[in-house]
Amino acid sequence: MTKLVLYLLPLIISCNAIHPGPVVRATKGEVWPKPQVEEKTEQYYTVRPHGFNFKGPTNIGCPNLLNDAFTRYWTIIATASSLERRGRLHEVGRKPKTKFWKADSNYLGDLTNLHVQLDDCASEYVLPAFGDNENYTLSVTSEGASLTADTIWGVLRGLETFSQLIYLEQDTLIINATNVNDYPRFSHRGLLLDTSRHFIPIYIILQTLDAMSYNKFNVFHWHITDDHSFPYKSRTYPELSDEGAYHPVSKVYEQSDVSKVIEYARVRGIRVIPEFDTPGHTSSWGAAHPELLTTCYTNDKPDGDLGPMDPTKNSTYDFLTKLFTEVVEVFPDSYFHIGGDEVDFTCWQHNPDIASFMKANNISTYEDLESYFIQHVVNLLDSLNSNYLVWEEVFVNGVTLPDSTLVHVWRDNGHETLNSVTKAGKYGIFSSCWYLDHVSSGGDWEKFYECEALDFPGTEEQKKLVLGGEACMWSEAVNEYNVMPRVWPRASAVAEKLWSAGNVNDTQAAKGRLEEHTCRMNNRGIAAQPPNGPGVCL
Ligand SMILES: *[C@@H]1O[C@H](CO)[C@@H](O)[C@H](O)[C@H]1NC(C)=O
Ligand SMILES: *[C@@H]1O[C@H](CO)[C@@H](O)[C@H](O)[C@H]1NC(C)=O
Ligand SMILES: *[C@@H]1O[C@H](CO)[C@@H](O)[C@H](O)[C@H]1NC(C)=O
Ligand SMILES: *[C@@H]1O[C@H](CO)[C@@H](O)[C@H](O)[C@H]1NC(C)=O
Ligand SMILES: *[C@@H]1O[C@H](CO)[C@@H](O)[C@H](O)[C@H]1NC(C)=O
Numbered sequence: 001m002t003k004l005v006l007y008l009l010p011l012i013i014s015c016n017a018i019h020p021g022p023v024v025r026a027t028k029g030e031v032w033p034k035p036q037v038e039e040k041t042e043q044y045y046t047v048r049p050h051g052f053n054f055k056g057p058t059n060i061g062c063p064n065l066l067n068d069a070f071t072r073y074w075t076i077i078a079t080a081s082s083l084e085r086r087g088r089l090h091e092v093g094r095k096p097k098t099k100f101w102k103a104d105s106n107y108l109g110d111l112t113n114l115h116v117q118l119d120d121c122a123s124e125y126v127l128p129a130f131g132d133n134e135n136y137t138l139s140v141t142s143e144g145a146s147l148t149a150d151t152i153w154g155v156l157r158g159l160e161t162f163s164q165l166i167y168l169e170q171d172t173l174i175i176n177a178t179n180v181n182d183y184p185r186f187s188h189r190g191l192l193l194d195t196s197r198h199f200i201p202i203y204i205i206l207q208t209l210d211a212m213s214y215n216k217f218n219v220f221h222w223h224i225t226d227d228h229s230f231p232y233k234s235r236t237y238p239e240l241s242d243e244g245a246y247h248p249v250s251k252v253y254e255q256s257d258v259s260k261v262i263e264y265a266r267v268r269g270i271r272v273i274p275e276f277d278t279p280g281h282t283s284s285w286g287a288a289h290p291e292l293l294t295t296c297y298t299n300d301k302p303d304g305d306l307g308p309m310d311p312t313k314n315s316t317y318d319f320l321t322k323l324f325t326e327v328v329e330v331f332p333d334s335y336f337h338i339g340g341d342e343v344d345f346t347c348w349q350h351n352p353d354i355a356s357f358m359k360a361n362n363i364s365t366y367e368d369l370e371s372y373f374i375q376h377v378v379n380l381l382d383s384l385n386s387n388y389l390v391w392e393e394v395f396v397n398g399v400t401l402p403d404s405t406l407v408h409v410w411r412d413n414g415h416e417t418l419n420s421v422t423k424a425g426k427y428g429i430f431s432s433c434w435y436l437d438h439v440s441s442g443g444d445w446e447k448f449y450e451c452e453a454l455d456f457p458g459t460e461e462q463k464k465l466v467l468g469g470e471a472c473m474w475s476e477a478v479n480e481y482n483v484m485p486r487v488w489p490r491a492s493a494v495a496e497k498l499w500s501a502g503n504v505n506d507t508q509a510a511k512g513r514l515e516e517h518t519c520r521m522n523n524r525g526i527a528a529q530p531p532n533g534p535g536v537c538l
Pocket of ligand 4: 364465
């Protein structure tokens with residue numbers, strides 16, 4: 001065995017010769033995330049933006065959503081064409097454009113329309129919601145092109161696919177005759193963005209939503225507050241951001257900013273779920289309201305520090321009732337993320353009032369004390385008719401949760417936890433191996449791609465309780481200048497795990513497609529970083 005390896009060694013080394021050109025060649029007109037069913041032929045149309053139109057039903061509701069989407073995607077196609085033309089003008093001495101399609105038997109002519117069929121979109125204002133039908137079928141045949149879906153959300157996903165099927169061949173946009181029948185594998189496909197550790201300005205959040213729509217993500221999990229800053233400008237308690245934001249004017253989200261994000265997301269079929277993490281991760285709340293937090297003691301004396309929220313005071317819950325009543329009104333999604341992770345018990349352990357409260361209420365562990373707190377928050381949200389997500393600690397510590405709760409699994413032994421969550425009949429959302437702040441060298445999307453949410457030994461029934469997952473961008477080391485390339489295209493790997501069929505798991509086969517998708521995002525103005533080493537976007 002050893003000998004064999006030694007003999008092979010020189011061979012292996014000689015195979016490592018470096019060839020000029022990109023390490024991974026981009027595919028052409030391949031869709032990311034990969035559709036469930038896709039059949040392509042060698043027949044093709046040319047697409048000239050100025051001779052191309054989307055044709056939609058005119059006499060149904062949601063006209064704005066449809067028309068906005070048509071405008072966006074027409075612009076995307078026109079930009080792909082004009083970028084190319086600009087590039088060509090700058091290439092000195094290049095031979096003039098060939099009309100390669102002339103006299104090609106596969107050529108079907110110019111594609112002039114995409115007919116969009118949508119039967120049911122009755123109301124003027126529709127909001128994406130959990131479990132929406134996002135199915136669509138797209139067909140480009142010698143008869144023309146059509147897109148059919150039951151909902152506006154399916155149409156949006158289908159338009160994205162259509163735009164990705166179009167690619168440049170010798171200076172001309174073309175689209176192959178293709179049949180796509182597509183639907184998501186999971187209904188909760190999220191990206192968490194932490195806007196507390198570093199403030200992320202609105203224009204970057206809007207770019208993030210654009211990029212999410214290019215990857216068919218449908219949940220923007222806005223981790224809006226944390227220890228370091230409180231940028232949400234509350235109507236009820238403006239002092240929280242006046243005192244707790246990094247800057248009371250330039251580093252806050254005004255109510256109008258929040259509405260802008262929600263609307264921008266809505267028209268792209270993306271839900272916005274806010275997270276106001278408690279009882280830990282709340283230091284910034286204490287800048288204006290120190291009474292919410294536990295006074296820490298050293299040697300039986302207050303030491304000037306404040307810990308997690310004080311679970312013993314009714315005033316804490318009164319405060320949260322007022323704030324969360326506002327938040328549930330401001331964020332129209334029926335889900336709210338109430339946090340509940342990483343509560344540090346040391347401050348509670350030394351505070352004498354906490355000790356006497358626990359004694360009086362027969363609470364013997366700090367886990368139980370945390371549960372007592374969360375139970376209040378959970379009851380509060382129930383009374384506000386909101387559903388919620390909680391970090392896994394809340395489940396692990398045994399808080400009584402209604403079956404509608406989504407348990408967000410994030411720690412290292414995530415598959416095991418998902419197994420116990422679903423065994424207990426609760427819904428799971430998976431993030432354990434999709435932490436975008438865990439950076440290794442090069443285009444490290446592969447480790448995200450090679451992690452499968454359902455890779456735990458549960459029953460089929462249990463696996464149905466896993467509703468999806470989220471890629472998480474914690475912002476300790478990112479701000480507005482590097483967050484886009486940190487997230488993209490690494491989160492694209494997660495997008496494909498959540499949308500495409502479970503057997504789409506071949507990293508090698510994904511490389512060329514991700515190379516193309518990254519260039520596509522770049523061409524659309526997204527500062528995605530290179531995924532695969534040396535290469536070029538043309
Ligand atoms: C798309 O059409 C082009 C032009 O005929 C052809 O070269 C290519 O192989 C087709 N792609 C697929 C996947 O069939
Ligand atoms: C979407 O299509 C898939 C596959 O055909 C099907 O299983 C699923 O029920 C469809 N979803 C809806 C909401 O119709
Ligand atoms: C806090 O509220 C509980 C339940 O409503 C009540 O029994 C208790 O007396 C209150 N404590 C104080 C200090 O007001
Ligand atoms: C206190 O709690 C323990 C278990 O948590 C229970 O066995 C005991 O009966 C309780 N005591 C009172 C006075 O409620
Ligand atoms: C990929 O999916 C197939 C089909 O589900 C499965 O048999 C195979 O083990 C998976 N491969 C990896 C590396 O997970």
